[in-house]
Amino acid sequence: MQYAAHRSRSRIRMVALALSVAAAGAVALSGCAKGEQRVGAAAPATPQDAFGRRAAQIVQDWPKVSPVAGRQEALLPLAGADRPQSTGVREITVTVGHSACDVRFGARSLESKDLVVVTGWGKKKSAKGMCTEQLATDKVKVQLKSPLAGRKIVDAATGRQLLKG
CATH class of the missing domain: 1.20.5 (Single alpha-helices involved in coiled-coils or other helix-helix interfaces)
Structure with a gap:
């Protein structure tokens, strides 16, 4: 018994x-997917930061680009990009794949004559406490300095073309 x-x-x-x-x-x-997040002009990409170096490499080597190895908080892959209404838009919407533990996330871009290189970024909580390893995706708006005008949108992390504007 x-x-x-x-x-x-x-x-x-x-x-x-x-x-x-x-x-x-x-x-x-x-807390994920609370609508779209609007991201203004982030700090401009510089050759000294990981995104600036990666974006410059993509512009130089395009279209022969390989993905980056591993996960880097400054170079998170994008799950996609929304097709813009017209080629004259100065704002694009991308879907950022980030950790469910990121307290902040967003996207940044570097523009060239032919490409708009975009990456996601995330900032994790402090190491204290529990955190799951789940992937979350959220839409983020990225402001462009000039109209999209037929340029290709390229994911900096994967090196793949998301859209042609």
């Missing part, structure tokens, strides 16, 4: 544990 009661309590604990893990995952993602 004690064995059956012990098995029953163990099953209840396992179900409770599974439900609490599922609830934690739902809470972790509940």
